[in-house]
Amino acid sequence: MEKENTNQTSNISSALASGPDSGIDLVYYPDEVLRQHAAAVKDMDDSLRTTIERMVGLMRQARGIGLAAPQVGILERFFVVQIDSEPAQVFINPSIVGTSHETGMYEEGCLSIPGLYADVKRPTEIQVQAWNQNGRPFTLNADGMLARVILHELDHLNGVLFLDYLSERKREKLLQKYRKPQDSQQ
Numbered sequence: 142m143e144k145e146n147t148n149q150t151s152n153i154s155s156a157l158a159s160g161p162d163s164g165i166d167l168v169y170y171p172d173e174v175l176r177q178h179a180a181a182v183k184d185m186d187d188s189l190r191t192t193i194e195r196m197v198g199l200m201r202q203a204r205g206i207g208l209a210a211p212q213v214g215i216l217e218r219f220f221v222v223q224i225d226s227e228p229a230q231v232f233i234n235p236s237i238v239g240t241s242h243e244t245g246m247y248e249e250g251c252l253s254i255p256g257l258y259a260d261v262k263r264p265t266e267i268q269v270q271a272w273n274q275n276g277r278p279f280t281l282n283a284d285g286m287l288a289r290v291i292l293h294e295l296d297h298l299n300g301v302l303f304l305d306y307l308s309e310r311k312r313e314k315l316l317q318k319y320r321k322p323q324d325s326q327q
């Protein structure tokens with residue numbers, strides 16, 4: 142997920158996202174990979190940990206607060222989250238085991254859909270179960286922005302985008318403003 146509207150241009154985000162040494166690049170809407178259902182991670186090994194480190198770097202460069210594997214073209218069930226000065230958190234094979242009845246609206250953006258922002262309604266509190274980068278299972282109760290980012294990133298593992306929560310009219314209107322960033326170094 143992207144931080145709230147920061148007037149960041151798509152040029153900046155695409156330039157930073159495709160550094161020559163990063164090894165991974167952001168995939169942009171309407172790339173089909175963003176619509177696929179990701180498969181469970183089988184091996185929590187060094188190669189996965191390297192990918193996770195690169196994703197955390199990419200997320201920070203792009204000034205994001207969450208990044209899911211399908212957003213870098215990897216169809217596996219994991220994502221990273223980092224809010225404010227908190228350490229980055231890794232969620233592997235996550236599942237939501239509880240959600241509040243209470244919902245809230247907040248403006249969301251997405252690193253894969255730069256420049257577009259819209260209010261999305263989601264549960265305000267969740268309980269999530271997942272594994273960390275060391276293969277240890279954990280259960281986390283989250284609320285506020287953390288809950289929202291986790292739900293947004295988990296949607297990516299199921300091919301769901303925040304645009305899908307909008308009315309067709311609203312979505313069409315928003316997408317009229319959308320320009321897919323060009324790959325800057327190919």
Ligand code: NI
Pocket residue numbers: 142143250251252253293297
């Ligand atoms: Ni997103």
